[in-house]
Structure formats: C-alpha cells, structure tokens
Amino acid sequence: MSNRQLVPEAKAGLYSFKMETAKELGVNFTDYNGDLTSRECGSVGGQMVKKMVEQYERNL
Template sequence: MVASRSRSNSLVVPQAAQALEQLKYEIAQELGIQLPKDGYYGHMLTRETGSIGGQITRRLVQMAEQQLSGKFGR
C-alpha cells in the first residue's frame, strides 16, 4: 500500500501568498540578493535561497510571538 503524500509547503491561508511574496522580495533586498525576474531560481546559490528562507521564518516567528504576547500577555 502506498501512502498518499500531501504538499507540506502549501499555504494554510492561500490569501497570504501575496504578502509572503512581498516579504521575500523585501528580505532579499535587505540581504543584497538579486532575485531573478523570470522566477527561475536554479541559478541562485543554495546559500542565498536558504538565507532568504531563514529570514522569512525568523520574521514570521517574530510576528507570531508579538501577536501572542499581545493576546496572552503576562
């Protein structure tokens, strides 16, 4: 029996796609990384794409922590 796989990187809130895309470009600019205009990332270094992804994750965790601290303050 073969287990069916679902995409683990699909968005829970599809409407967030545009905001995440904007965040990606902002972070790339902050890091001094030029994103390809054609959308093909195959020529980029793994280090560059990893840096962008890591910063996105840090920023999203920070946003969540701020929301939670406001909602569930000490």
C-alpha cells in the same frame, strides 16, 4: 508533507515579504532563480522565519 498553502489568499503577501527580505540580504531574486546557491535561497527563508518569530513574540 505538501507545499500546499493553507491560506491561498496569503500568496501575494508572502511573495512581497520574500522579495523584501531578499533585497535586505542582497540576494537578487527574479522569476528564475536557478543561478542562486542553496545558501542564498536558504538565508532568505531563514530570515523570513526569524522575522515572523520576532513579530509573534512582540505580539504576545
């Protein structure tokens, strides 16, 4: 498995989505995130997936 993006054009959109989700959760993402806990970072990723699944289900 690799971290290669399948759609490179989506990079800016995913970054915006990540920042929006982090802000909603109160996680202070910056260019350097080494001071964040794994739980904080994981909560952002988990919430992003949750939102994407909800959006997909609405569009069914």
